[in-house]
Amino acid sequence: MKQLERGYSALMAGPVGVYISVPFCKAKCTFCNFASDAFGTERMQHYVDRLCVEIRGAHAAAERIGASLPSAVDTLYFGGGTPSLLSAQQFREIFQHLRGEFDLDTDAEITLECAPGQLADGTLDELLRQGMNRISFGVQSFVDRETTAVGRLHTRQQCYAEIARVTAAGVRDINVDLIAGLPHQTAQSWQYSVEQAIASGAPHISVYLLEVDEDSRLGREMLEQGSRYSASAVPDEDQAAEWYQHACDMLREAGVQQYEISNFARPGYPSRHNLKYWKRQPYIGFGLDAHSMLLAGPDAVRFANTSDLERYLGQGSAAKPLRLFESEQDATNGQVDVVGPGEAFEESLFLGLRLNEGVDLGILQSQFGESLLEQTMPALIEVRDAGLLELDTGRIRLTPRGRLISNEVFSRLLDPTAA
Known part of the structure; x- marks a missing residue:
């Protein structure tokens, strides 16, 4: 048992990573069935209020389930959805509560997921003041026909402009997401997108194979053999796999080395936050459908928040207590899984x-x-x-x-x- 305790301690020791789920989008991708959607301004503020209550009670909640939650935070990741849709004031509130509950390292990696063209100047300025130093752009493709087909609102030119804008503002750690297997994609158009990602100078590139949720609009259409969402134009899996491998070769030749199945980086630029997941280091998630893993004695525990927005928000005033693992206002799914x-x-x-x-x-x-x-x-x-x-x-x-x-x-x- 002591050997196992030493193993877990070595594995899990150190600062915690924080993930914050922001489930808002201007438009939902046709292949997506994540817990995200387009919401009004009032609903977004209600969500931020709830999020801040959850953050404020994090250490008390961890204590109730016997988990160890370090105060030191060395990675912070805003994912979604499209977190960049939050206002400068809303980010200010979130950071205020984070710093009230945790000690955010001065050199912490702070990442914002962002859709090109959906980051206001004021929001960018506020995030830079708060220490944000990494942006992940959901480009998916540099071919407008392909992004339009899946419901993305940006153009190729907006992608170039956004990368240039945040670089000029001082953000050097930039990721570009690409997806192989989009509707209307060809071997030639895929090569073009990979070439453009490399030419952008982004030090980190993620390459994913298209995954279509059966309950998404595109997924239902593919099952029903419809035509509204370009289901018939989705390449087959073997083609997408070939394109993925071609991207691996192109990126390697360009000096962007693969370090994980879907992730590639120039030297010194791997995602520190995502490495926590793959190396089983502690992390805690806040917000809708957010997941956590913390140390609990010789074991670890995993738990996740509800994916039901109404349940997460609760009824009545946002000031109503939200006490994790304890009451009707519980934001989690109510289950803690011990990892033996x-x-x-x-x-x-x-x-x-x-x-x-x-x-x-x-x-x-x-x-x-x-x-x-x-x-x-x-x-x-x-x-x-x-x-x-x-x-x-x-x-x-x-x-x-x-x-x-x-x-x-x-x-x-x-x-x-x-x-």
């Missing part, structure tokens, strides 16, 4: 394999003991023999082919009967 040694081992395996550096088997053994690793070794060898995994010098990592079908690899490792 077996589950922690599995998480360390499949989250670590998302990283190009892979998993150090010696560290895994020191943290969790020999038996769990021995039980998994036959599946590791089988996946290696299938050309999906490299296993050498005490370290395992996915091959390029393995990254393309990573979910299948993880299923084989966690459930040998899935092979």
Whole structure:
């Protein structure tokens, strides 16, 4: 048990990462079914009020479930939705409550997700005053026909202009999101988008394969073989996979190195916040559908807020107490999952394999003991023999082919009967 406690302590020690969910959009992408939508100004302010109450009660809530919540914060991530739609005053309120509950490091990485053309000058100025130093642009494509088809409101020219504007304002750490497999996309148009992302000078680029939720507008149309949302123009999965691999090659040649299945960075620019997820370091999420993982003795605990906006906002005045894990005003789903040694081992395996550096088997053994690793070794060898995994010098990592079908690899490792 002491060996496991030492393993967990080493794994989870250090400052916490904070994620803040802002579920507002000017328009919802056709393929998306996240807990986000277009809302009025009054609803947005009510949400911010609730968010601030939740932040203010964070340490008390963690204590109620026996979890350890560090006060030091070294990464802060505003995700959504489109967080940039909040006003300067609303961000000021959020930061005031964050600094009242946590100690935000002077060199903390502070990221804002942003849709091109949806960041007001006043909001940008306020965020810079608050220490924001990283922006992630949801570009998705530099081809207007493709972004229009999925309901995005920006143009290629707006993307160029926005990157130039925030760079001139002093933001050097910029990410550009691209999606392979959008409606009307071709091999040529995909190559163009990747070329433009590289030419933008952004030090971080994320490349995702299109995932269409069955309950989204595009998902329902694809099932029904309709035509309103360009379902018939969605490339097949094999094409998108080829384009993803081509992007990997192009980015590598341009000096933007892959460090995770979907993420590429120039030296010194990986996302510190997202690395917390993959390395199982502590983080706490606030807002709609936000997830958390904290240390609780020798174990870890995971919990998530409700994805129901009405439940999150509650009834009546925003000043009504919101006490997590305790009352009808509970913002969470009311469930705390304890992550014991077996589950922690599995998480360390499949989250670590998302990283190009892979998993150090010696560290895994020191943290969790020999038996769990021995039980998994036959599946590791089988996946290696299938050309999906490299296993050498005490370290395992996915091959390029393995990254393309990573979910299948993880299923084989966690459930040998899935092979």
